[in-house]
Amino acid sequence: RSGDPDHDDCLRITLDKIGDSSTYRLCFVEVATALGQAARERPFHGLDPRYACVQFRFRLDCAADIDCRSDSSCAPPVLPAPEIDYLTKDYASLRRLMLDRLALTMPAWREQHVPDLGVTLVELLAYTADYLSYYQDAVATEAYLDTARQRISVRRHVRLIDYRMHEGCNARAWVTLESASDVGPLPLAGLYFITGFAQLGAQAGAVLSHDTLARYPASAYEVFEPLASDPQCFLILSGEDKEPARLRQVLETTVPADMRSRVRIVDATPPEFEHAFYLAADAAVFLERRALPYYAACVARCLACGMQVIFNANGEMTGQVVDALIGLERRNKELAFHDATLRAGELIVDSSFAEIYQEALQIQHGLRSGSIARQSTNETVPLACRYDAAQRHVPQLLVDVSIIATHNLHSGIQRVVRNVLLELLKSPPAGYRVMPVREFNGHYAYATGFAASLLQAEPPAEPDQPIAVNADDVFLGLDLFPYGIQRNLPLFDDLKRHGVRLYFVLYDLLPVRRPDVFPREACANFSQWLETVTRIGDGIVGISRAVADDLADWMATLGPRRAEPLQIGYFHLGADLLATKPHAARNDAIGDFLMVGTVEPRKGYAQALDAFDRMWKDGVDARLAIVGKQGWMVDELAARLRSHPEYCRRLFWFESADDGILARLYTESSALLLASEAEGFGLPLVEAAQYDLPIVARNLPVFREVAGAHAYYFDGQSGDSLARALREWMQMRARNAVPHSSGLRRLDWTESAAQLMRAVIGSEWYRNSAELPLRRSA
Secondary structure, eight states: OTTOTTSTTOOOOOOSSOOOSSEEEEEOEEEEOOTTSOOEEEEOTTSOGGGSEEEEEOOTTOOOTTOOOOOOOOOOOOOOOOOOOTTOOSHHHHHHHHHHHHHHHOTTOOOOOTTSHHHHHHHHHHHHHHHHHHHHHHHHHHTSTTTOOSHHHHHHHHHTTTOOOOOOOOOOOOOOOOOSSOOOOOOGGGOOEEOOOTTTOOOTTOOOOHHHHTTSOGGGSOEEOOGGGOTTOOEEEEOOTTOHHHHHHHHHHHSOGGGGGGEEEESSOOHHHHHHHHHHOSEEEOOOSSOOTTHHHHHHHHHHTTOEEEEETTSHHHHHHHHHHHHHHHHOTTOOGGGEEEETTEEEEOHHHHHHHHHHHHHHTTOOSSEEEETTTTEEEEOSSEEOOSSOOOOEEEEEOTTTTTOOOOOHHHHHHHHHHHHHHHSOOTTOEEEEEEEETTEEEEOHHHHHHHTTOOOOSSOOOBOEEOTTOEEEEOSOOHHHHHHTHHHHHHHHHTTOEEEEEEOOOHHHHOGGGSOHHHHHHHHHHHHHHHHHOSEEEESSHHHHHHHHHHHHHTSOOOSSOOEEEEOOOBOOGGGSOOOSOOOSOSOEEEEESOBOGGGOHHHHHHHHHHHHHTTOOOEEEEESOBOSSOHHHHHHHHTOTTBTTTEEEETTOOHHHHHHHHHHOSEEEEOOSOOSOOHHHHHHHHTTOOEEEEOOHHHHHHHTTSSEEEOOSSHHHHHHHHHHHHHHHHTTOSOOGGGSOOBOHHHHHHHHHHHHTTOOOSEEGGGSOOOOOO
C-alpha cells in the first residue's frame, strides 16, 4: 500500500480462523536461519524494539489504538431548546402550564372536574411547585448580604469577614401596676407577666400563683420577664454634691435588699460620662416635689435624647414642665400636647413626644437648615430640609426628578417623568403647588433650573435652593432613583418627622423578579430601593394594575413588616406622539413589522430574529424594523443584528430615531410586534393605537390589561412558535380578520397625570398591605 498516501501506514492481516477473546501479540521480526543453527527472531530492521510488538484482542464495538478503521458513528441529533416560561412561579400559572402540557401530550384527556384524579394530581403538583418556588426565592434572597432579611443570615455572611455581630436586644415596654391598697416591695425574682388564654378564665390583671399556673400547658401563653431580673440592668441615682446622704436614704427605703447591688449612686456626674449616661438610659424619673434649679436643664436634655420621662405630678415640677410645653404649643401649631398623658399620679411623656420637643427646641434656637449634632448617635448629619414653621404656606407637591434633571438618558421612564411633570406644572392639583426637587450634595433642593428648561422659560438667576417643607406637604418619587433613596435615608427620615407624606411610583419589579436579564449591580440597587420605599413610604403607585398586584404579592412574601399598612394604587400611562399628524397613508404590505423598545434581554428581540430567520428561509416576504438603542447584556445579539445578511435589506435597526421617525414607522408598518417577556405597562401599545396600527403581542397579563381584545396574542418562547404565530396573523390580515387597535382605550398625559393624582392627593387606592394574606416563613 505504499502507493496510496492514505494507507501507507496501515497493514492488513488476514487470519486463517476466527479469533477468540484471548490476548494476542503481533510482532514485526526478521527470521535469520543458518545452516545447522536454530531459527532466532529479532525486531524488524529499522523499528524501535519497544514498539515492534503490540497486544490486542478481538472484541466487538471496542475501540483500540491499533485499529485504523475510521469511526462512522453519527453525531447526536440536535434537539430543539425546551420552551421554559420563567415567569411561571405561582400556583395559578403552574397549574395552567401543566394543564396546557397535558393537552398536548394527552389530547384525549379533557377532564376538568375538581374530583378527577388527574386534576387532583395537577393541583397537588402545582401546590408543591409553588412552595418550592417560594423557597427558591427565599434562599436566593438570603444568599447575599445586600438582600438578606433574616438576622441569622446576615450574621453568617459577616462571619466570613471575621466580624462578630451582636445578638441584638429584645423589644421593651413599660408596664404600670395599680393596686387597690398599699402593698410592700414586689418580689421581682419571681414576678413575670403572661398573656391571657381561654382556659384560664381570669380577666386581665389577675394575679396567679405558680401552683395555679402549673396546671396549664406552657404552650398556652407567652411569658414576659421584667428587666429588673437582668443582671445588665442598673439604676442610677444622681443628684447634687450635697445630696449623697439623701440618695442613700432613697436607696434603703425604696429598693429591695436583693436588688441594691445593681444600684449606682453618682454624687456628681463627671462631664466625660454624663453624655454616655443620657444615651444609655431608657427612662428618667424625677421624684422631687420641689422644682430644683437644675431640673429644667435635665428634663430638656432627657427629652432631646428621646428618653421616656416620669415626673412627680403632685409637686411643683409638673406645673413648670406643662406650662413650658403648652407655651411651645401656642408658638408652634404643629406641636400636639396629646402625647403627654396624666395617669396614676405621674405625668408620662413618651418618646414620640420627646422627638417633637427636640424638634421644637431646634426651631426655637433657629436651627432651620444646615447640620445639627444628634444626641442619639453623637454624629453630625445633615438635615433634610428647612422646617418652615414661621408661616403657613400653600401645601407643596414635591416631585423628585433627581435623575432626569442631571442625566437625560431618553429612556422610557424619563419619558413618563417628563410628560407627567409637564402636565402637573400646567394644571396643579387643587390646593397644591407643584415643585420639582432633586437631590444635591446630601440634601434636597428645588429643581428650578430644570423646571425652567422643561417649560422653555428663562433660567433663574440664583442656583437651586434647599427645600422648605411643612406637615401637609407631599413628596412624590416620580423618577426612579434607586441608589439615591437608600443613600439619603436620613433625609427621608427628616421628611417623615416633619409630617411630609411620602409616595413613590413603581414602574415594575423586574429586577427582583427576573434578575437573570439585568446586571447584578442594578438588581442589588433596585432591591434595596424597593425594600426602602416600601418601608418608609406611605403609598406606592404602579403604572398598571399588574404591577400593583405584583407588588402586593411581593409584600406578602418578601416585603418588610410595617406598623401601618402600605397603600397600593396604579395609573395608566399616556401617549403623545400624535402631536403632529403624519401625512403618509398606511401601505398595503402585510409583512412589515415594527418593534419599539431598548434592545435588552427581556424584550424578545432574539426570539423575533429567530422567527424572521425561519420565515425568510421558508420564502415568506416579511420585514422587521427595530427602534431602540442598545441596552445591557446584548453584545452578541447586537453583533448578530449588525452582521446579519438581511441587515438594511429586510432587517432595519434605528438606534437613535426621534419622534418624527418613530411616528412615520408607526404609520407605514403593518403591525406592532411586542415580544417582551415581562413589562410594567407596554407604552408602545398605546402609541400604536393612536395610529390604528394592528398589534401582535405576547400573551402577558399586563398587555391584556392595556390592550384587551384589540390585539392578537401569541404564546411560546421559541423562534418557530413565533414564526407560526406571525404567519397565522398574516393570513388573518389578508382576510381582513385581525383585531383593530383603534378601539383600545388610550389616555393622553393629562388624563394619566389626573389618575396619578387621584391616588396620591385624592387617596383613591386600589388596595393596601393590611388586606394581604399572612406571609409564609421559609
